[in-house]
Amino acid sequence: MPTEAATPTRERILDAALSAWGTRGYEATSLDALAAGLGITKQTILYWYPSKEALLEALIARSTEELAGAMQSALDGAGDGWAKVEAVVRSVFRLAARRPELLGLVREVSRLGPPAATRMSLELQPLVRRASDFLEAEMAAGHMRRHDPNLLLLAIYSTVIGMVTEVDVLRAFGEEPTARSLVRRRTDVLQLLRSALMTT
Amino acid sequence: MPTEAATPTRERILDAALSAWGTRGYEATSLDALAAGLGITKQTILYWYPSKEALLEALIARSTEELAGAMQSALDGAGDGWAKVEAVVRSVFRLAARRPELLGLVREVSRLGPPAATRMSLELQPLVRRASDFLEAEMAAGHMRRHDPNLLLLAIYSTVIGMVTEVDVLRAFGEEPTARSLVRRRTDVLQLLRSALMTT
DNA sequence: CGCTCTGTCTACCATTTGGTAGAGCGTGGG
DNA sequence: CCCACGCTCTACCAAATGGTAGACAGAGCG
Numbered sequence: 001m002p003t004e005a006a007t008p009t010r011e012r013i014l015d016a017a018l019s020a021w022g023t024r025g026y027e028a029t030s031l032d033a034l035a036a037g038l039g040i041t042k043q044t045i046l047y048w049y050p051s052k053e054a055l056l057e058a059l060i061a062r063s064t065e066e067l068a069g070a071m072q073s074a075l076d077g078a079g080d081g082w083a084k085v086e087a088v089v090r091s092v093f094r095l096a097a098r099r100p101e102l103l104g105l106v107r108e109v110s111r112l113g114p115p116a117a118t119r120m121s122l123e124l125q126p127l128v129r130r131a132s133d134f135l136e137a138e139m140a141a142g143h144m145r146r147h148d149p150n151l152l153l154l155a156i157y158s159t160v161i162g163m164v165t166e167v168d169v170l171r172a173f174g175e176e177p178t179a180r181s182l183v184r185r186r187t188d189v190l191q192l193l194r195s196a197l198m199t200t
Numbered sequence: 201m202p203t204e205a206a207t208p209t210r211e212r213i214l215d216a217a218l219s220a221w222g223t224r225g226y227e228a229t230s231l232d233a234l235a236a237g238l239g240i241t242k243q244t245i246l247y248w249y250p251s252k253e254a255l256l257e258a259l260i261a262r263s264t265e266e267l268a269g270a271m272q273s274a275l276d277g278a279g280d281g282w283a284k285v286e287a288v289v290r291s292v293f294r295l296a297a298r299r300p301e302l303l304g305l306v307r308e309v310s311r312l313g314p315p316a317a318t319r320m321s322l323e324l325q326p327l328v329r330r331a332s333d334f335l336e337a338e339m340a341a342g343h344m345r346r347h348d349p350n351l352l353l354l355a356i357y358s359t360v361i362g363m364v365t366e367v368d369v370l371r372a373f374g375e376e377p378t379a380r381s382l383v384r385r386r387t388d389v390l391q392l393l394r395s396a397l398m399t400t
Numbered sequence: 401c402g403c404t405c406t407g408t409c410t411a412c413c414a415t416t417t418g419g420t421a422g423a424g425c426g427t428g429g430g
Numbered sequence: 431c432c433c434a435c436g437c438t439c440t441a442c443c444a445a446a447t448g449g450t451a452g453a454c455a456g457a458g459c460g
Binding site: 110111128132147150152157170172173174185 | 353
């Protein structure tokens with residue numbers, strides 16, 4: 001295990017895996033393909049990570065950390081009520097623009113089911129709890145319409161992840177997955193959420 | 201090609217493929233596994249469908265037909281404005297209860313990307329157009345808040361499909377995928393949509 | 401009876417995949 | 431100088447996968 005601060009192969013493998021699995025899918029991308037893209041051999045990957053599944057685990061760990069970081073800072077940021085919801089949604093769309101593979105990976109892992117999905121769930125649990133508590137407080141204060149906070153979160157999650165990762169469905173609905181379109185989608189989602197949630 | 205009305209192997213293969221691919225995924229289920237589940241051999245499958253991809257195509261064709269049928273009748277049914285939206289959403293949740301693999305397949309195919317996703321899109325296009333036109337008319341009449349109809353549809357699609365197929369995310373949000381829970385999710389989605397869409 | 405046609409199976413096959421074993425190679429420390 | 435260690439590669443391998451070729455069984459029919 002290298003103690004230096006530099007970041008070589010080990011990280012590059014994670015990057016490649018994120019990019020490939022987050023877009024083409026886990027089963028659809030072999031270790032050989034991954035290695036070829038990096039200009040190394042599969043055995044080098046297996047030196048750093050003992051198996052494909054272990055690599056996925058490591059990738060999930062790193063990605064959830066990054067994800068949670070981004071959303072934590074959005075949650076920590078100033079503002080309350082709607083401003084906070086908007087900040088979080090905006091941060092997700094920012095991620096969609098800058099690191100689409102990251103959200104693609106979330107979608108992919110949730111599809112893979114246990115044990116990968118379970119792991120990811122667990123690691124994102126604190127975030128979910130925090131968001132859920134926030135929503136509940138807002139409802140209690142009468143700022144938002146009453147809903148089951150968990151179901152509400154699930155709905156928001158589905159909507160946003162869908163809006164951001166469902167490229168082909170997007171096309172089916174006559175929307176090209178460009179940056180401009182992403183902004184429009186963001187605006188639309190925010191409008192929708194606002195009317196759905198806020199009482200005033 | 202059998203001319204009788206009976207339904208043997210050919211249909212059974214489609215059924216098995218729907219069940220397996222709609223839940224475990226396309227790449228994750230081999231032809232051998234499919235055949236074993238049916239008590240036949242892979243070669244029998246390849247006799248009826250020349251390749252795995254051809255089987256997927258046929259499955260998409262049959263499934264979109266069934267799907268479109270269910271939603272058409274919901275759209276055709278009595279009612280206007282909110283009643284119609286509610287009818288459609290209810291029909292999707294009914295499908296989720298009775299034929300979960302069908303919605304699972306939609307999710308799976310949209311993930312697989314072209315050419316499968318493109319095909320499915322094309323076959324569902326008329327339905328999308330009709331729904332989009334309906335929404336637009338309702339907005340024009342002032343019954344619904346103004347949105348881009350296509351984006352609105354995408355949002356509704358994402359929310360409902362997510363609420364219905366994202367089993368592991370569901371668990372992460374502390375919701376067990378039972379029948380009771382499905383009813384709660386339906387109620388919640390309807391409430392959300394109603395506040396989001398309707399002006400009155 | 402025998403012929404043909406339909407549907408299923410047995411026997412293979414090439415390729416790909418995740419994974420193992422171990423050689424080689426460069427660098428830093430004694 | 432050389433040894434040890436960290437890292438990558440070459441050489442394999444067994445299993446699984448999608449697919450091909452062709453045998454075989456039974457039903458319908460002349």
